[in-house]
Amino acid sequence: MRLSKRERQKKLKLALEAEPFLTDEEMARRYGVSIQTIRLDRMELGIPELRGRMKHMAERNFDHVRSLYPEEVIGQVTELKLDQSGVSKLEIREEHVFARNRIARGHHLFAQANSLAVAVVDAELVLTATASIRFVRPVRLGEICVAKAHVTHVTPRRTQVDVRTFVEDETVFQGIFDVYRSKEDQ
Amino acid sequence: MRLSKRERQKKLKLALEAEPFLTDEEMARRYGVSIQTIRLDRMELGIPELRGRMKHMAERNFDHVRSLYPEEVIGQVTELKLDQSGVSKLEIREEHVFARNRIARGHHLFAQANSLAVAVVDAELVLTATASIRFVRPVRLGEICVAKAHVTHVTPRRTQVDVRTFVEDETVFQGIFDVYRSKEDQ
DNA sequence: TACTGATTTAGTACTTGGTACTAAAACGTG
DNA sequence: CACGTTTTAGTACCAAGTACTAAATCAGTA
Known part of the structure; x- marks a missing residue:
């Protein structure tokens, strides 16, 4: 066992924040586990499938375009x-x-x-x-x-x-x- | 023939600009034609499938927003x-x-x-x-x-x-x- | 009216990236 | 060793398509 379940799940979560377009297959390859393990992980963490994630992001983009500029002073x-x-x-x-x-x-x-x-x-x-x-x-x-x-x-x-x-x-x-x-x- | 091909295609294009999340099935239903007709139309117009459209929007959104939006971990x-x-x-x-x-x-x-x-x-x-x-x-x-x-x-x-x-x-x-x-x- | 080309529909095989489920294997710890 | 946890395997199924073939329908005309 290269990584504990908890560690793998935490990494997975973090990785998906940075790269939301990863497929289960790619993640399985990265962590050296089977695709089923990744799917169990996603289920436990309540993370939706790739298409769901893409749809969510696309929708968010569609109904209100973000206008958060980096401000000189925060606040x-x-x-x-x-x-x-x-x-x-x-x-x-x-x-x-x-x-x-x-x-x-x-x-x-x-x-x-x-x-x-x-x-x-x-x-x-x-x-x-x-x-x-x-x-x-x-x-x-x-x-x-x-x-x-x-x-x-x-x-x-x-x-x-x-x-x-x-x-x-x-x-x-x-x-x-x-x-x-x-x-x-x- | 309720609508000419040209008219349908023009409407289709406009409809997809307003509602990019329409499936071929829904569009076929709306215009009273078969799903294949819609697919031919999309091909002629060079419009990608629903998933491609969603992915594109999500990506654009992601690039734009990624650094401003809350990530679990910065970096x-x-x-x-x-x-x-x-x-x-x-x-x-x-x-x-x-x-x-x-x-x-x-x-x-x-x-x-x-x-x-x-x-x-x-x-x-x-x-x-x-x-x-x-x-x-x-x-x-x-x-x-x-x-x-x-x-x-x-x-x-x-x-x-x-x-x-x-x-x-x-x-x-x-x-x-x-x-x-x-x-x-x- | 029959023919012809454009348009539309039908249908099949195959794809991706999954869900949902069952079952077996492997691990790990008392 | 036994038992629970974790992982893997495998099947059936789904949505929303692509790619392709073939048939049906239509519209205008020779």
Whole structure:
């Protein structure tokens, strides 16, 4: 047995997210198991057959063309005082959550905080160097995250930005970003 | 002859633009002709079969949306040992970088590492609690990031996962993820 | 009216990527 | 060793076709 059942199923699931057009045959070949095993796996995982997956994707494309562009700042910036502070708002939508439990994936909260931290720093080139973060409580579909950033420390090449994200009055995320910058005021 | 051949074919073409998911059978029924006639029509018009049309739409949708849409794991998982280790690969494309300097936005590297950390943990519910991260050097457009995750510590409700991301042999990102889990082995 | 070419229909064999089901084998662990 | 789990094998069947052959029908005309 090269892979345990659980591992194979997890990989299978992950592989299909990246490449939804794999046939059972191809997957069987990849994992060195029989086609029946793959089918049992799909059944257990509730993954539909190739044609079902294609149809679903085609339909989604057909009835509403996606318009999710990569934004400069994740979320909407509502306040901004360069080198001082900033606020951004992000509504947790379908595309931000795990399908299973409708809890927001951590990296979206991180992205909101990180891009805000970078946005408040006024320099030509701004890059995050290190960060220490805490996901205080899970955020659910529909909740609105308000991230508040404050610059706390400035050295010649670094700026420290503290970000705290709230849902209503509750802190849900907290992060300290150490941001590198260069060519300031050019 | 209720409709001339030309008229039928013209209608058919228009109908398929509005409703691409029609089967030959349904179209035959609609126009009161045999299924073979519809097939001849499609051939003359160069219209592919239903499955081909669906596949085409799904593919177009996939290419367009793939990077913006939530994948289970950001990047492609190449190795996975549950509760032990995992490896994922992510090519830095246009949509990952700042337009200005073509350097990858930090949150994409974070997302790759974070989602891999979550994927290696084998439990029903897995959420990142805290993380300490370091962006060791900027990553540029075209570079391929290989993230390697290792479970370093396990307690009843928490798993610590260390992730290091490389471009070639160079470390570009480093993170320690403290991951919360529940309903293990149920 | 009979003929002719275009159009339509019928029917068969075969394809892909499956489902649904039964049954046998192999594995792995107390 | 026995027993449950996991894997494999194999069959019948399905949708929605392709590819092909052949017959029937129609429409206009010689």
